Amino acid sequence: MSTQAHPLSAGSPLSRLGWALADAWTVTLRDLNHWVLRPGAVIVGWFFPVMIVLMFGGLFGGAIDAPGGSGYFEFLMPGMFALTMLFGLESTMMAVTTDAAKGVTDRFRSLPMSSSAVVLGRCVADMLNSVVGLAVMIGAGLLLGWRWHGGIGAALAAVGLLLLLRFALLWAGIFIGLAASGPETVTAVQILVWPVGFLSNVFVDPATMSPWLGAIAAWNPLSVTASAVRELFGNPGYGGESWIAQNAALMSVAWPVLITAVFLPLSVRTFRKLKS
């Protein structure tokens, strides 16, 4: 063949790191190309949570007394932001299982690129996607009358906490997607996302639940992030005397760090050691 193209061999650890980052970026670009070629899928992903907000606002806005007596959306939006981050897990997992099913994962694995590059690329693409999704949600919230009352610094910190949760769940999504035996797993997770979402303080006060259910809901990483974010935005929320209610800010960092610490290495390892 005419062009003899020889890959530059990876020499020093530094150039290796350079290549890993370059490869990760190539994989990210692939996803961005997907957005351009199939805009429908991403756009639906961005607006689906908005639809949920409208649904809940319309259905329960009149029936549920928001804490603090303010508008329902003042209360609902921070929780919905957190829920949006949870929904992201599904799209991450879908993307990972589709690649595995189509053999694309195997092709990546047969290339001399670092095992972390593919998962890292997935991570960057999904984080970019989430930033847009979160921006759409914040825009929708503002249109519906939600406001933040703290300074811009606190608001940015809140956004940071939300993205941190997304980052952690992303690794869980990658791992489950890689370890999944087939489409059944994806369906199972898609169903499970709902009880996890509802078993939280996003929609109702955990104190109104039965004690053990309430405890689970209060410790749910989603609730913790929602509480911390409400605080930072200056939106009303459910307080309480429990340790977890008092330490939401701490736990909203600790949970994601813990989840990441477990699933990030697992994901990289699983990618390299896929069984079949």
Added chain:
Amino acid sequence: MNEPESAITAQGVRKNYGGQAGGAGLNGFDLRVPAGSVCGLLGPNGAGKTTAVRILSTLLDMDAGRASVAGFDVRTQGRRVRERIGLVGQYAAVDEILTGRQNLVMFGRLNHLPVAAARRRADELLERFSLTEAAGRPAGGYSGGMRRRLDLAASLIVSPPVLFVDEPTTGLDPAARQEVWTAVRELVDAGTTVLLTTQYLEEADRLADRICMLGAGRVVAEGSPDELKSAIGGDRVDLVLSGPADVEAARPIAARLAAGEPLVEAPARRIGIPVAERTRALIQVATALNEAGIEPEDIVLRRPTLDEVFLHLTGEGAGEAHGREPGGGARASTATAPAGRVKTGASATAGSDNATEESV
């Protein structure tokens, strides 16, 4: 870099997928492919071809045994192995949302070509695999054969020292098949070692220097294409007769002219005659039938099929290779039945091609 003598070696490789019965992928697989040669791995469905390729290309872990590719251990030096191999999997592995060109540019980038070089290479490959027209369309909309060609192109972006190709031409039309063969040949001429799995004897014949027959997870026979074919007595003349009476009348003629034991299938009105000298035997058979006043429906000279070679070889090595699987031979024949139209270039000299294919 000094090239090692054999580019691919495997010793006693075992892989059991576990689970249900028949989950044994490889069962003591040995292989040695000299650098710069083409090895054809033949075998029926489920023989373990894909398993072997996946283990050698570091995608799958083996349970036991040793294997090295381009001088590096596939278990402990996976990355070095991956730097030296190309892999064309059994099923096309391309991004279905991206266009054909985007796919190739992406894989070029992942092979660490600079952007401009990746684009240039993509266009070259699109041209060579007749995909230029479709280059701007999403690969998900390609036909099976087009996707296959794109997949192959993606594996040839850089010329690897060792290339694994798992059934590269299954589902391709003749022109595309030719294209694939040419591409593989060119790589070999440039020094690439190729391990090729296939169901088609013709393909192995064209491309492979040596053939390894795989049955139930291990190599049951090995040799050059000619060696393997002569091992079962060379070519055959197939007769299809118009009635039972003709079959009986032709039986002694077949017995007289056969180089081995003729195979008479009375219900199908078929007689298969192993012959030693190709065209001469065909003329002899035709003349003898003519003299006896028998007018056959079809008379065809052909090479042994993969089925026959395989059945023969597994039949011989059955006690050893299929110790715990007495149905191995039968399985081979049913398994390859859909692909049973294994023909060589010189197959039909008389009669219609189609008839041969149907009757094979």
